Amino acid sequence: MAAPIESLLNEICNSEDPIEELKSLRTAVLATPVSGLRQAASGARLEIIFSLLNTNDKEQIEVCVEILSRVLQALEPIQLAQNYKTALQSGLNHPDDSVKVLTLTQIGRVAAHADGVTQMLNSAEILCDVIQCISVERIAVAKEAIAALSKLSNTKAGLDALFRSDLLNKLKDVMLTSDIIRYRVYELIVEVSAVSPVSLGYCANSGLISQMLEELTGDDVLVRATAIEMVTNLAQSQHGRQYLAQQGIMDKISNMIIAAESDPFSNLYLPGLVKFFGSLAIMDSPQQVCEKYPVFLEVVFSMAMSLDPTLTPVALDTLGVLGSTVEGKQVLQKTGEKFTSVLKRMSKVAAGGATELRVRCLEALAQLLTLPVEQQTDDLLLLTESWFSCLSSQPMLMIQNISTQPFPELHCSALRIFTAIGCQPWAQQLMMDTPGFVEWVMDRSVGKGKEAKDCKFELVGALLSSSNAQEIFGANNYLKLKTYLKEGPYYVNAVSSVTTEGAD
Numbered sequence: 001m002a003a004p005i006e007s008l009l010n011e012i013c014n015s016e017d018p019i020e021e022l023k024s025l026r027t028a029v030l031a032t033p034v035s036g037l038r039q040a041a042s043g044a045r046l047e048i049i050f051s052l053l054n055t056n057d058k059e060q061i062e063v064c065v066e067i068l069s070r071v072l073q074a075l076e077p078i079q080l081a082q083n084y085k086t087a088l089q090s091g092l093n094h095p096d097d098s099v100k101v102l103t104l105t106q107i108g109r110v111a112a113h114a115d116g117v118t119q120m121l122n123s124a125e126i127l128c129d130v131i132q133c134i135s136v137e138r139i140a141v142a143k144e145a146i147a148a149l150s151k152l153s154n155t156k157a158g159l160d161a162l163f164r165s166d167l168l169n170k171l172k173d174v175m176l177t178s179d180i181i182r183y184r185v186y187e188l189i190v191e192v193s194a195v196s197p198v199s200l201g202y203c204a205n206s207g208l209i210s211q212m213l214e215e216l217t218g219d220d221v222l223v224r225a226t227a228i229e230m231v232t233n234l235a236q237s238q239h240g241r242q243y244l245a246q247q248g249i250m251d252k253i254s255n256m257i258i259a260a261e262s263d264p265f266s267n268l269y270l271p272g273l274v275k276f277f278g279s280l281a282i283m284d285s286p287q288q289v290c291e292k293y294p295v296f297l298e299v300v301f302s303m304a305m306s307l308d309p310t311l312t313p314v315a316l317d318t319l320g321v322l323g324s325t326v327e328g329k330q331v332l333q334k335t336g337e338k339f340t341s342v343l344k345r346m347s348k349v350a351a352g353g354a355t356e357l358r359v360r361c362l363e364a365l366a367q368l369l370t371l372p373v374e375q376q377t378d379d380l381l382l383l384t385e386s387w388f389s390c391l392s393s394q395p396m397l398m399i400q401n402i403s404t405q406p407f408p409e410l411h412c413s414a415l416r417i418f419t420a421i422g423c424q425p426w427a428q429q430l431m432m433d434t435p436g437f438v439e440w441v442m443d444r445s446v447g448k449g450k451e452a453k454d455c456k457f458e459l460v461g462a463l464l465s466s467s468n469a470q471e472i473f474g475a476n477n478y479l480k481l482k483t484y485l486k487e488g489p490y491y492v493n494a495v496s497s498v499t500t501e502g503a504d
Contacts, residue, residue, distance in 0.1 A: 022063045029070045037074035050087040077110045081119035092129035097138045104144035111151040131170045135177045146188045153192040163202045186212045190233045197239040221265045228272035254293045271314040278318040286328040320364030347391040362413035370420040385426045396434045415455040422462030428472045457489035
């Protein structure tokens with residue numbers, strides 16, 4: 001295909017209005033494998049397409065961007081950096097955002113390449129323009145700029161360039177544009193900090209992390225909410241958590257939760273505070289976090305009981321994630337009646353609340369009740385059985401009734417609860433003692449659609465994963481369940497039929 005592409009480039013070069021030739025070229029390059037484009041992508045010929053971006057014609061720009069997006073993939077990053085530096089700089093300053101996105105994507109490729117980084121570091125103007133792109137209104141442009149700078153920061157030379165040169169002042173100048181842009185820079189700082197303790201050190205020494213942390217207690221509650229989200233992201237790495245602990249941030253956020261009770265606007269940022277500690281508990285230790293910051297669990301329980309549309313969903317998600325671990329289950333169990341009351345409230349909402357909240361309740365309950373075979377002990381099995389029992393006087397019937405309602409999301413979420421308990425002997429016995437339940441499980445006409453069939457298949461798999469399954473369900477049912485699993489989720493019984501359509 002190289003020859004036709006070369007021929008089309010010649011036609012474009014000689015045309016005063018090349019839109020039709022550009023469209024033909026677009027078709028040709030999209031039909032050519034990337035490996036076959038390497039020859040066509042070399043030399044000055046590509047400059048023709050770059051030059052045609054200098055127009056107000058939206059259609060011509062769009063076609064040129066599509067061509068370049070494809071053809072530039074064929075170039076090695078080092079070729080891009082060496083041969084198209086001027087074109088890249090022009091692209092960063094182009095008035096059309098799609099050209100900026102194209103250019104930043106290619107700069108990201110260069111920045112991720114060992115030899116390309118050196119080329120980029122010798123182009124201070126290009127790096128300044130990349131930083132400036134963070135302030136572009138369109139988020140897609142800013143995201144690509146952040147991604148490119150983040151890749152650049154994966155090397156010590158890149159970190160030195162960004163944090164120990166005039167580029168740091170450029171970053172700080174861009175931050176002054178608006179609250180939104182300031183937080184885009186914080187997003188970059190958090191991404192870079194996550195890479196390693198060394199990267200975090202550079203970011204901390206720049207003063208930008210401490211500036212971000214100060215915004216946790218700012219007067220603007222919306223800014224505060226965004227700051228909490230950024231700090232939660234920073235806490236995703238172990239070295240990030242260590243740094244936050246050294247700065248006293250965990251204690252500060254705990255105090256913010258306490259103070260939120262008297263703040264009429266706390267609904268705007270309290271969910272973020274809860275997510276922070278929920279994330280911390282899962283990554284470190286649920287027991288340690290809940291013991292050190294008891295207000296965390298207290299406020300989660302309160303939020304779950306409140307049925308506030310902004311607070312309750314976060315509380316349910318947090319309880320689900322916390323209770324998905326053995327240690328988390330034990331922490332919740334230690335609270336006694338407090339958690340039992342929360343379970344009863346969740347059951348009530350699952351049975352008759354707003355659909356979205358019901359789904360969140362069911363999903364959280366499934367996580368709480370999950371206990372894989374390898375984690376099962378007598379104590380933990382008693383725990384999950386007691387939790388299930390307190391949902392209703394007839395919990396099996398309650399969950400089964402939810403699954404029969406005409407909402408696919410409710411049907412699947414209810415099935416996930418049965419899947420969660422399906423490998424636990426007490427639950428298997430309960431299923432066997434519930435009239436018609438095992439037959440209902442194997443009835444392929446129950447539940448339409450791919451997701452429902454997949455959920456039913458997972459349930460059958462869970463039932464068979466227990467070593468007690470054959471003993472509890474009996475040889476006949478056990479064989480039928482094994483057959484169901486062997487046939488797969490989408491098996492359809494063949495039904496013979498004779499058509500008489502058109503017969504005399």
